[in-house]
Amino acid sequence: xxxxxxxEQLADIKDWWQRNGSPLLTGAALALVVVFGWKAWTxxxxxxxxxxxxxxxxxxxxxxxxxxxxxxxxxxxxxxxLTSEYGGTPYAQYGRLxxxxxxxDAGKLDDAASELKGVVDKPADATLGELARQRLARVLAAxxxxxxxxxLLEGTADKAFVANREELxxxxxxxxxxxxxxxxxxxxxxxxxxxxxxxxxxxxxLDDLAKGGA
Numbered sequence: 001x002x003x004x005x006x007x008e009q010l011a012d013i014k015d016w017w018q019r020n021g022s023p024l025l026t027g028a029a030l031a032l033v034v035v036f037g038w039k040a041w042t043x044x045x046x047x048x049x050x051x052x053x054x055x056x057x058x059x060x061x062x063x064x065x066x067x068x069x070x071x072x073x074x075x076x077x078x079x080x081x082l083t084s085e086y087g088g089t090p091y092a093q094y095g096r097l098x099x100x101x102x103x104x105d106a107g108k109l110d111d112a113a114s115e116l117k118g119v120v121d122k123p124a125d126a127t128l129g130e131l132a133r134q135r136l137a138r139v140l141a142a143x144x145x146x147x148x149x150x151x152l153l154e155g156t157a158d159k160a161f162v163a164n165r166e167e168l169x170x171x172x173x174x175x176x177x178x179x180x181x182x183x184x185x186x187x188x189x190x191x192x193x194x195x196x197x198x199x200x201x202x203x204x205x206l207d208d209l210a211k212g213g214a
Contacts, residue, residue, distance in 0.1 A: 052091035055082050059095055070102050090124040097132060104139065113139045120152070130161045134168055146172045163192040167202060174209070183209050 059078040062071050075098075082095040096115045103112035116136035123129030137149035149172050157165045166189035173182035183206065190202045 052082065052086035052089040055086065056091040056095055059098060072102065072106070075099060075102055090128060093119045093124045093128050093132070097135070100135065109139055109143050113143070126158060130157060134164060137168060137172065141172050141175055146175045163189045166192060170205065179209055179212065
C-alpha cells in the first residue's frame with residue numbers, strides 16, 4: 001500500500017480549488033451582496049417612508065390657512081412631489097385622496113374623479129383601494145352617474161367594509177329610484193354592522209323608504 005506524498009495531496013487540493021473555489025467564492029460573495037443589499041433596501045424603504053410622511057404632513061397642513069380654504073397651488077405642488085418622489089409609498093395615494101377631497105370641496109368633481117380613479121386602478125393596499133372606490137362612487141353619483149358608481153361596488157368586499165359599501169349602494173339605488181333594491185342593500189348593511197355598532201342612520205333610511213312606499 002502506497003502513501004500519498006505531500007506534493008500529491010497539495011496537487012489534489014489545488015485541482016479541487018480550481019474546480020470548486022470560484023463557485024464557492026461567488027456563492028459567498030452573492031450571500032454578502034444579498035445580506036448587505038437587503039439592509040440597504042430596508043434602510044432606503046425606511047427613509048422613503050419617513051420622507052413621504054413628512055411631505056404628506058406638509059400637504060395636510062397646507063389646508064390650514066387663515067381663510068379656512070386650502071392653498072390649492074401649494075396642494076397641487078406637494079401632491080405632485082409626493083407622486084414623483086414617493087410614488088411607491090402609500091403616502092402618495094393618501095395624498096391623492098386628500099387632493100380629491102380638496103377638489104370636491106371646490107366643486108371640481110372631474111378632478112376629484114381623476115385622482116380617485118388613479119388609486120382605484122392601482123391601489124397600494126386593499127384598504128386604500130376600497131376607500132378610493134367608495135369615494136369615487138360617491139363622486140360619480142354627484143355627477144349624475146349613479147349607474148357607473150354601482151358598477152364600481154359590484155363584487156365582494158372585505159368584511160370590514162361590507163356595511164359601508166352596502167349602505168353606499170343603497171344611497172345610489174335610492175338616487176336611481178330603485179327602492180326595493182335600496183331597501184335590500186340597507187338591510188345587508190345593517191346586518192353587517194358589529195353588534196355594538198349604532199345603526200340609527202341606517203334605520204332612518206329604512207324608515208324613510210317605508211314611508212315612501214306606504
